[in-house]
Amino acid sequence: MSLARTLSAALVVAGLLAGTWSESIPDPAARRSPAGEWILAADFHVHAFPGDGGLPPWALRHEAARAGLDVFTISNHNRVSTARLARWMSQQSPGPIVIVGQEVTARGFHVIAAGIEERVNWRTSAADVIRAVHALGGVAIAAHPVRRFWPAWDAEALAIVDGYERAHPVIEKENTRAELASFDARIREIRPHVAPIGSSDFHWTGSIGWCRTYVLTRERTHAGVIEAVRAGRTVAADRQGRLYGDPALVSAVEAAGGFIAPPIERYRWLSIGLVWFGLLGMVALA
């Protein structure tokens, strides 16, 4: 191997070692609200491999822990097999709770079905999808309810949906931020205690837990999380740490420390830069 390629390979190895050495996993937060409920950090909208996500379930769970999440839902488009595999794997070791889910992907609307065991039929109306999710014991969350999805969200669907994505990465853009706020106003007129949800909609870019939900649960279990969403005891958070939801619940989360950002590793950019330039060198140099 030439000197240029050897040096490039050395950069890749150095970057991988620097990244591994500087990785930090925060201790699981044991936060309680003034009323004594657990405050769990959750992401209800995560895609995984095999499916349209880039990371396999076992790596996702590690990344969820690194992002400071206590709970996450694997919600691939119209499939639950990967989520079920992930849940089974999660039962073999300690770490974040994995909830089986599906992003019910229909023409005109998407619904996150969390806490289900079987696939939900997507070839029907939003209201019928929500009823099917409830019949399976899960909760239904309106996914990224921006303007183009509004026609499907009629009064019937809004009256029975359990939650809606108040914070989603689209909140970073001005027009879609306004659309999420409009949907928030509209749904609260019909269903005042609907659960505001923060989700990353993580596929290949961004980060798991980019936006997140603080769930105020009576027990630190899968069932406790689903019950809390159904009861509307959630606060959504965006990447900047802004909190959305019932003012009393927002105050409870703030009293317990508020939004906690994922840790940023000391040598993150150094390790990424070393690996990237090393790979470029291995592709481009003789």
Place this chain on the structure above:
Amino acid sequence: MLSSELKLGLAPAATYQTLVDEQATGTWWMVLARAAFYLLLFGSLVAITATRHITLGLTFHITVSWSFLIAWQALVGAVIILPAPNRRVSLSRAFELLFLAYVPWSLYALTMTALAVLVDPNMQILIVALTGVVPLAWTSVVVAGFCRTVLGKTAAGARRLTLVHQFVIWGGTLVYVWFAVGGWTPILQTVGL
């Protein structure tokens, strides 16, 4: 100073001719090393794009999960290499030279990773799909050079074989996408249909 891959990207036919004239025998270890490098490249870049950090464990898990991609590339490569009677290099060397043809995708993946990390971490899938036309077309040109120079095809035969190669590659990819997104509905929505 420039690698064979990059030279291939710039001048496929001439570079393939040089590589054939070298009369290197090639070994299956070389093929495996080349495949392993592409897997490392893919695993590392997905780790960076998806998590904005990189570790040995994360890269390993992604690399292993997606290793079927390289197996698929090799399988499709066999479809065009094995039946070629006028092949000018050994079988293992032919596979090695075909793997080199993917340099446009390597450069594209490096570019998109840099953009995702530095410019827009929430890059629209439609932008990725549209810009992907560039490496797709570029790779087709390089594969055509491979078919003409390494497999000894005529110009028309090389074009036909390239078409078959790309058709099978992308047919398989579409099947995976169909599985991954749960049917065609999300795809049609993405393109506004």
